Amino acid sequence: MSLRLFVRSFSELCITVGALIILFVLYMLFWTGVKAAGATEGEIDTLRSRWAQGAVFVPTPAPASDSGPGPAPAPGPVPAAPAYRDGKPFAMMYIPRFGKGWEWPVLENTAVRTLQKGLGHYAGTARLGETGNFAVAGHRRTYGDPFKDFPRLRPGDAVVLTDGTTWFTYRIGKRPYRTVPGDTAVIDPVPRKSGFDGPGRYLTLTTCEPEWGSSHRLIVWAHLDATQPVTDGRPAAFHS
Template sequence: MSVRLIVRTFSELCITVGALIILFVVYVLFWTGVKAAGATEGQIDGLQDRWARGAVSAPAPAVSPSSSPTTDAPASTAPAPAAYPDGKAFAMLYIPRLGKGWEWPILENTKVRTLQKGLGHYRGTASLGATGNFAVAGHRRTYGDPFKDFPKLRPGDAVIVTDGTTWFTYRIDKKPYRTVPSDTGVIDPVPRKSGFDGPGRYLTLTTCDPEWGSSHRLIAWAHLDETRPVTDGRPAAFHS
């Protein structure tokens, strides 16, 4: 094989690899955003339509779990957390700090497919406005980049959520906390490292870190500051 043929073959291989890399980058930066925009708009439209018809996605009644016949563990006496319809949107979340038009639907569960349509509520955590920890996850990058500016969150920032009947205004308590994915205590009813010292009505937001990686997580904790019926209009926190 001549040197010229080797060089030409190597050059063609480099061009092919380069084209594949470009296509992948376009997919990650552009196409996932296009898909997310369509999916998110569909979720928002569906929510608004249901709310216009007076239909609100309320959590299912809590059921106390029974012990398995194959285990010696006693049955829990505490009721299980209520659950929203799996994979369905049930609320809208707004963070004025992240932009005037920043709004995302919250769906039940944090599966990959769910987070391609909006934010995901961690199953088993508290329902919206209830005592405990209402925990929500979202992509930092790709699929619309919902939490791209997560590090900008500061103490006192409003996180506003509505289920179609009530506005719930939470307030961020401290700057985002960085931890590892295995640190599940951050979504406990009284989240560890949050500074909260007892039961309350909390909200936790989680996303990946670094911006284009997933080796760590960024966490923001908030407490419920105010509730008001949607018939009273938007909370003042939208303008603060």
């Protein structure tokens, strides 16, 4: 009798554990995607609303004063761009290799909560389009799977970003590189294994490896290839 009770209890426990596992898998595969879709759309709407209102920093030199005859005074210093706001969106990223509908907001920092709403800019790395290394992280799986197709990236592929006033087209230099977590050299101003030589305007993308794990990281590096005002329309990289 006690053996029968043990077998029945063990069977019920297995069923309960199995149900919990199924629920967890459904949560990871489905519900995180639903949450990410809503959060991501909210961040995109925030950006587009801000840009529509013209709330984008455009540096302009201070006007020279009218001092009459004689040489004009030197232009005043260009004001520094405001810092990216922690946890807030400031740019949109497009990777044509991933399809026409692939677009994700880029937010400041790589905290867990931030990466649930979009891609995260590594705080302390270069600003978009500036000299140095503009480094960005994103989920491979869960929360919308933004970098699900990361291994498909190839040399020459375009990564296009905009801050609302300018299009920045970066070109990937090498196939994805596999490394271990904590290798901060991959986001150095001139990453050692990127193939780039000397200072430049670089982009680093990072994500988890393997697809459903995090024992390693996949990295790609790119260099700034072209810029143009958003008023000129989308860059040619979208059509190549």
